[in-house]
Amino acid sequence: MWYAIISEDIQNSLPLRKEARPAHLERLEQLKNEGRLLIAGPHPALDNEDPGEAGFTGSLVVAEFTSLEDAQAWADADPYVDAGVYAKVLVKPFKKVLP
16 A cells, blocks of 8 residues: 655754765665655755755655555654654555546
8 A cells, every 4th residue: 555654854954854865865766666656755945846955844755565554664764764854754544546
């Protein structure tokens, strides 16, 4: 089943994001290579694809896992969690309807 991992950043998270980003992307690439990643990306702090030093306010990952518990465990092991980037992480089942 698909699961949405919705994360909210702490204030001024950009320096922490930059440091942990390579390890964060590596895990996403692994999901992609396994055919389990539907979509992933950050939420810019400004209405602009490149928010510059304003940074990001959170992230969204929609990926396939065998259970909610597995999705939660994967989210809990994110390098952004370890680096203190996220203030809150919510994992919810997701039903893909379109496209």
